[in-house]
Amino acid sequence: MTKRIDLAKIKTIPLDTRKCKVAVSDFASLPKKGSSFKSFYDSLPNILAARNFKDVVDAIVAAKKKKRMVIFMMGAHVIKCGLSPIVIDLMKRGIVKHIALNGAGIIHDTEVAMIGRTSEDVGEGIADGSFGMAQETASFINGAVNYGFRNGIGIGEAVGSRIRNAKSSHKDKSILAMGHKLGVPVTVHVAIGTDIIHQHPSASGMAIGEGSLLDFKTFIYSVSKLENGVAVNIGSAVILPEVFLKAVTVARNLGYKVHKFTTADFDMISQYRPYQNVILRPTSAGGKGYNITGHHELMIPLLYRSIIEKV
DSSP states (O other), rough: OOOOOOGOOOOOOGGGGGGSOOOOSOOOOOOTTOOOHHHHHHHHOHHHHHHHHHHHHHHHHOOOOOOOOEEEEOHHHHHTTHHHHHHHHHHHHSSSEEEEEEEHHHHHHHHHEEEEHHOOHHHHHHHHTTTTOOOHHHHHHHHHOOOOOOOOOOOHHHHHHHHHSOOOOOOOGHHHHHHHHTOOOOEEEEOOOOOGGGGTTTTTHHHHHHHHHHHHHHHHHHHHTTTTTTEEEOOOHHHHHHHHHHHHHHHHHOOOOOOOOHHHHHHSOHHHHIIIIIIITTTTTTOEEEEESSSSHHHHHHHHHHHHOOO
């Protein structure tokens, strides 16, 4: 004979005594047509990603008001999505106090400053060997990096100062140049061979390595000031999460108090290293980390508008 559980004997509980994760007080509201951005922002549900997004906004606003460190770590895609004006304005407002870029970031930033355009067709260029072979891009950036090496200057400062002093009609759109002008550190963290300028004869491994190491030390200094601040990674899947993790451990090794801070990763998909090296591991001693998934060209303008509404 088949044996079955008798469900008539189960113990039930009253619904109104059960703990619930969602309540109508957390639901989205309906802002009126033509209402303010604040009305839209306030209408978002206090649930899941929307709640996390608001927590990140609140953390950045609190850091600004308390004069704490806010770091943006960014892949080149942020620049290619046309978001440089947003990043620059956050620097001008004294909200973002450090920008960290990967090697590709300085290429797109420089080309935007030089000619107002960037981002070549890789598939087309790789077919005939022309990918990454723009002479002016390599000459300008490698020249700046080599100059920085000779004068003990990191890559970010060297390239930023050169863009700023060049006759470039779009240098006001350069994060590097504006960082140099505003006194906001912009550091560059390079892996040799990953960037098109490395395939040109003007590239010097010695200069690139030393310049990137100097920038790493500058980055560690900013990370050492991160207590009660915020570090946001936007679109870097490997390089900057790895650099950030090492910077945190060096700062702690040297005795700096870097434990209670907020981190966030903004990207189109959730990836392993940003999750481990930005969201989880660095904040395990008392901070909070958030994963915000979405397209940069939508999420970063939303982040920007939400921040400036509240500061």
